[in-house]
Amino acid sequence: MKVTLWGTRGSLASPGPETARYGGNTSCVEVRGDDGTVLVLDAGTGIRRLGLSLPRSLRRVNILLTHLHMDHIQGLGFFGILRNPQAEVHIWGPASTTLDLRSRLTRYLSPPLFPVHLRDLPSALFFHEVPRGEFDVGEFHITNALVCHPDPTVGYRIEAPDATITYLPDHEPALGAQKFPLSGDWTSGYKLAVESDLLIHDAQFTDDEYKTRVGWGHSSLAHAFEFAALAGVKSFVPFHHDPAHTDDVLDSLIKDSIDLAQPRFAVMPGMEGAVFEPG
Ligand SMILES: [Zn+2]
Numbered sequence: 001m002k003v004t005l006w007g008t009r010g011s012l013a014s015p016g017p018e019t020a021r022y023g024g025n026t027s028c029v030e031v032r033g034d035d036g037t038v039l040v041l042d043a044g045t046g047i048r049r050l051g052l053s054l055p056r057s058l059r060r061v062n063i064l065l066t067h068l069h070m071d072h073i074q075g076l077g078f079f080g081i082l083r084n085p086q087a088e089v090h091i092w093g094p095a096s097t098t099l100d101l102r103s104r105l106t107r108y109l110s111p112p113l114f115p116v117h118l119r120d121l122p123s124a125l126f127f128h129e130v131p132r133g134e135f136d137v138g139e140f141h142i143t144n145a146l147v148c149h150p151d152p153t154v155g156y157r158i159e160a161p162d163a164t165i166t167y168l169p170d171h172e173p174a175l176g177a178q179k180f181p182l183s184g185d186w187t188s189g190y191k192l193a194v195e196s197d198l199l200i201h202d203a204q205f206t207d208d209e210y211k212t213r214v215g216w217g218h219s220s221l222a223h224a225f226e227f228a229a230l231a232g233v234k235s236f237v238p239f240h241h242d243p244a245h246t247d248d249v250l251d252s253l254i255k256d257s258i259d260l261a262q263p264r265f266a267v268m269p270g271m272e273g274a275v276f277e278p279g
């Protein structure tokens with residue numbers, strides 16, 4: 001499989017000269033199978049450029065939404081394949097206790113917040129609610145579960161014949177733990193991430209920032225490194241960078257975290273445009 005980062009920023013798109021290397025677009029990751037299956041993890045603003053890169057002949061795309069916070073759906077209406085009448089777009093994402101997935105998305109993708117109704121888009125749209133048991137899309141076997149982040153939020157474990165990756169862009173596994181990490185059994189997201197070849201994980205805050213933001217649903221870099229170590233992953237991508245963290249800040253935060261944690265896994269900074277072939 002091939003993994004491409006199209007948007008790595010958390011919370012709010014943050015373009016500008018000081019964020020040009022890590023990128024300003026919000027969460028969007030493409031996972032391309034050797035059989036040609038295309039998975040899109042979240043529909044942040046990065047999805048617009050991903051859409052431009054897809055061949056016009058592609059007939060099916062699968063979007064896996066972790067949750068419906070704006071930074072994960074804001075690009076959806078700008079995903080070009082939705083305007084292709086010959087394309088099928090399958091969207092997985094969580095319902096709430098009172099609204100189904102389509103209704104929740106329609107709250108944003110309708111006037112006055114967006115000029116077009118979902119139902120008026122020419123492509124064929126299919127909605128699938130998560131969490132649900134495991135399911136297969138092309139060569140991928142996908143496991144999903146609720147994780148510690150509000151409104152509700154799922155994480156995805158994606159297994160292909162050549163590699164396994166886990167996507168946990170918004171995740172606060174340290175919430176409620178007196179001392180983090182606890183054992184795997186008591187840690188949110190552990191079962192999804194365990195022994196993955198590649199873990200893409202929330203690394204939004206510094207230690208100091210986290211102290212005043214407990215319960216906001218995100219991890220400090222230190223927590224993210226500890227979670228990756230607990231799960232025994234082969235490689236780790238710090239992701240969902242805080243809008244206030246410039247390229248220079250991120251360079252030093254990640255370097256300091258590596259120096260402190262001395263990880264046994266590889267660390268690949270989550271930079272927009274990065275391509276990985278795990279396994
Ligand atoms: Zn987010």
Ligand SMILES: [Zn+2]
Pocket residue numbers: 067069149170217
């Ligand atoms: Zn969120």
